[in-house]
Amino acid sequence: MKKNVIIIGAGHAGIQAAASLREEGFEGSICIFSEDADFPYQKPPLSKGYLDGSQQKNSIMFRSEAWYENNQVELKLGELVDKVDVSQNTVYATSGVYTFDFLVFATGAYNRALPIPVTGEDQPLYLRTMNDSDYLKVALDQENVQDILVIGGGFIGLEIAAYAAKSGKKVTVVEYQPRLMQRVLPPMLSEHFAAKHKAYGVDLRMGVGVQALNQDSRWNASLSTGETVAADQVVVGIGVLPSQNLAEQAGIKCSNGIEVNEYCETSAAGIYAIGDCALHPNPFAGGGMVRLESVQNAVDQAKAIASTICGKPMSYHQVPWFWTHQYNLKLQMAGLSEGYDQLIVRGDVEGDKFSVFYFKNNQLIAVDSINKPADHLQARKWIQASYTPDVQKLADDSIKLNEC
């Protein structure tokens, strides 16, 4: 008898899982539930090319409608899953009860909400969905909206700040940590990005918290320094939390994410979790349990579980990579730099074209590249292969990277 798969979530993880299952020759039915009513689309452009108008709606769709039809991938869009029953292998959704042989949580993450009092008629803006991005663009592009307050100096907040600043708005970024993107970048790169934002007139307030937001005729934010910042719009990007409620209620083990083993299988047999929601052991984090919010992680975990479901068990062991795009700075990150004890800078820092190589116990663990895509691709190959280049050669720009 043919087995069937239910996938919850239609982001990179969910769609790739369906695509890889078909590529692996899976013949059973595949059904994807998505809370989002929009046809499945990619999220990274929502704060980048889609926001600035350089990418249109149809160019951020994963696949054409014909693809889902031809590959017999059923989409249930705008449909909530209310409950998963592990003992009965069933999913309770708005339109009925469905049974599965395999279940895949590709539920992603949701925005962390501001934990402070907010008063006034409107709410500050958040970005998660295409709808949010459309709304954000309209709100920010209005002529009478000049002062923008961005709360959160991480990727999303800063990408939005860059868009607003480039459009001629007066932008203030408030970040609770002492520097930008602190969680993932070393001080040197935080400063490099900070300098770029300042050059575009962005007012950066680091190590500062927002204690209350009050909307009158305008927004007023009370800061931990005692100051007040007035703004016409407030955008919040203070991180995400894993969407794990359904799994938790089904009795599946969760903590900071849905816990999975190296095959992305949860504590319940035949039930997998992939992408932003999955807390997984990662060889590039020294085997520690991590949760990664990235396209790479979503796509590669999806490929692994598709292979496993098709009877060819594949563990997940792909080098993590990420990117952000702010102004002319394209930052590509390969590997996880946390815990590094040595770094080497190579290239033209002033000219915004360089890479930072991170080592731990004399082993290359990560490389961050700014406008150096070739370095990034080389780094991914090296880290995947556990290769460590010669540090002396690396520090010498006259020696080609692939000869280090």
Next chain:
Amino acid sequence: MPQITYIDSDGNKHQVELPLGATIMEGAVQNDIKGIIAECGGSCMCATCHCYIGEEYLDKLPEMEEEEDEMLEGAVAPRTERSRLGCQVRISNALDGLVVEIPQEQ
């Protein structure tokens, strides 16, 4: 609309019509052409939409930016003078009749 022929990574031919302004990568993804992965969604970040452009159209393509040039150096399949990243080539009327070959590996 300009007509484009893709030869996918298995060697199968697909003739499709693409709207002006779409990229070769988008055309491949929307038409389910095997071999174009486009992991980064067209941001010139991943070099997984590497393709070989029909010789007679090479001079009709938009010029290659330094970034694309560097990414191609890191592509998995061998780079030739016909190599481009599909996400960086937009369809114009001049490309009507173009044949695009997809390498076996990305």
